[in-house]
Amino acid sequence: MAKYNIGGYIFDDENKAKKAAKELKQVEYILAQIKDLDENGVLTVYKKLLKQRLFSTEIGMSFLSQLRQNLVGSGVFTEEEVPEVYTIEQSEPSKPTQVPKEEKTSTEEVTPKEKPDKKPKAKKEKADKSIVSSSDQAIIKRLKLINRILLVLCITLLLCVIGMFFVNSTINSPTILDYEDKILDEYSSWEQELSQREQDLNEREKALTEKELQRQ
Numbered sequence: 001m002a003k004y005n006i007g008g009y010i011f012d013d014e015n016k017a018k019k020a021a022k023e024l025k026q027v028e029y030i031l032a033q034i035k036d037l038d039e040n041g042v043l044t045v046y047k048k049l050l051k052q053r054l055f056s057t058e059i060g061m062s063f064l065s066q067l068r069q070n071l072v073g074s075g076v077f078t079e080e081e082v083p084e085v086y087t088i089e090q091s092e093p094s095k096p097t098q099v100p101k102e103e104k105t106s107t108e109e110v111t112p113k114e115k116p117d118k119k120p121k122a123k124k125e126k127a128d129k130s131i132v133s134s135s136d137q138a139i140i141k142r143l144k145l146i147n148r149i150l151l152v153l154c155i156t157l158l159l160c161v162i163g164m165f166f167v168n169s170t171i172n173s174p175t176i177l178d179y180e181d182k183i184l185d186e187y188s189s190w191e192q193e194l195s196q197r198e199q200d201l202n203e204r205e206k207a208l209t210e211k212e213l214q215r216q
Helices: 014-034 038-052 056-071 097-108 121-170 174-216
Strands: 003-008 008-010
Touching: 008 014, 014 038, 014 056, 014 121, 038 056, 038 121, 056 121, 097 174, 121 174
Parallel strands: none
Antiparallel strands: 003 008
């Protein structure tokens, strides 16, 4: 029986292997769409994917799990704010929770009422510096989140390439050879983009550090 290696996973069934390959393409497309989004934008896409139940193979489920882990690891959200990933066995989508109402209530509680504030000029300048610093930190966090997602994809593609070399040494399938060529091209492209983003991130962190030293 022929075996198919897709994204580092071995499939005995050809139909399921084709479905997994399709999900791999969908993952690549989603990553390209969210790479410029902030954490809130990525969370919105993540919730939409859960609601649509778009994935049903190990390829897509692994991507959803990693995406949730990255959102929680960013420090912007708690584990309760990022819904759990559904399981493959769950065939029917569950009813969506009323998250927007909870978020609205949370926002109303956190947002303080505006009151006249008379602070000395020195305190106002210090507050302005804090706002600028917070903005820089938010940019750095967003870049780190994007880098982690790209790194996960590169590792997945690398495992896929290694798996295909292994499978090619034992079987000779035209389908596998086609997937291997495509994934080799994708891996080279993502690896180059990841290196560029890591360089940009290092430059931003260096600039942020220099800015903080100048303020002191």
